[in-house]
Amino acid sequence: MSKKIVIINGHPNKNSFNFGLAEAYKKGALESNAEVKEIIIANLKFNPNLEAGFQKISALEPDLLDAWEKIKWANHLVWVHPVWWGGLPAIMKGFIDRLFLPGLAFKYKENSVFWDKLLIGKTARIITTLDQPSWYYWLVYGKPSVNQLKNSTLKFCGIKPVKVSYFGIIKTSNNSLRQKWIAKVEKLGKLNK
Numbered sequence: 001m002s003k004k005i006v007i008i009n010g011h012p013n014k015n016s017f018n019f020g021l022a023e024a025y026k027k028g029a030l031e032s033n034a035e036v037k038e039i040i041i042a043n044l045k046f047n048p049n050l051e052a053g054f055q056k057i058s059a060l061e062p063d064l065l066d067a068w069e070k071i072k073w074a075n076h077l078v079w080v081h082p083v084w085w086g087g088l089p090a091i092m093k094g095f096i097d098r099l100f101l102p103g104l105a106f107k108y109k110e111n112s113v114f115w116d117k118l119l120i121g122k123t124a125r126i127i128t129t130l131d132q133p134s135w136y137y138w139l140v141y142g143k144p145s146v147n148q149l150k151n152s153t154l155k156f157c158g159i160k161p162v163k164v165s166y167f168g169i170i171k172t173s174n175n176s177l178r179q180k181w182i183a184k185v186e187k188l189g190k191l192n193k
Helices: 017-031 062-073 090-099 134-139 144-155 175-190
Strands: 004-009 035-040 076-082 106-108 115-117 123-129 162-167
Touching: 004 017, 004 062, 017 035, 017 076, 017 123, 017 175, 035 062, 062 090, 076 144, 123 144, 123 175, 144 162, 162 175
Parallel strands: 004 035, 004 076, 076 123, 123 162
Antiparallel strands: 106 115
16 A cells, blocks of 8 residues: 655745755655645645634634645645744644644543544654754754644644654755755655655
C-alpha cells in the first residue's frame, strides 16, 4: 500500500524558500510512488479567528472542509513553515485553531480532564526554517513553535511519531547551502519520512 501524504504549507509568501522545500518533499514522495495532496494555507479563504473559542464552533468554510478531508485521507502529514517570533505564522495558527476542533481532531470525555485522540494512526514531519542556528533555538528559547505544533497539537490529537527537520540560518544562507537543504528534503520525501 502506498503512503498517503498531505503537505501543509504554512508560509504566506509563495516566493519563499519554504515553498521550495515543500516542492522538494513532494518531488521525492512522488518518485517513491506515494500519493500526495497539498494544502497551501495562504490560498484558502477562511476566517482564521476562533471567535467564540470552543463554546460555539463556527461552521467551517468550504476550503477548510476540503483541507479536513485531505487530512483525514492522509496517513502522513508534512508541515512546512518558518519560525516567526518563536512561533508559527499567524495564518497557520488560525488554520489550526479553526480546524483541529473537538469532535474532529479530539473529543473531550464527559466529566473528565482526559480526551480521546481522534487522529491516531497518522504520523507527521515538521520542516521548519529559522533565522538562527537550530541549537540556539533549542537551548535559549526551548523551541516553542515545535513544542506547540508537535506536542500541544499533533500528539494531543494522536499523531505520532512526529519528526522535525530544522533549516537555517535562512537569512545568511547561500544558494549552494540551500540546494543541499532542498536535496535533503527531497530525500525525506522519497523515504516518506
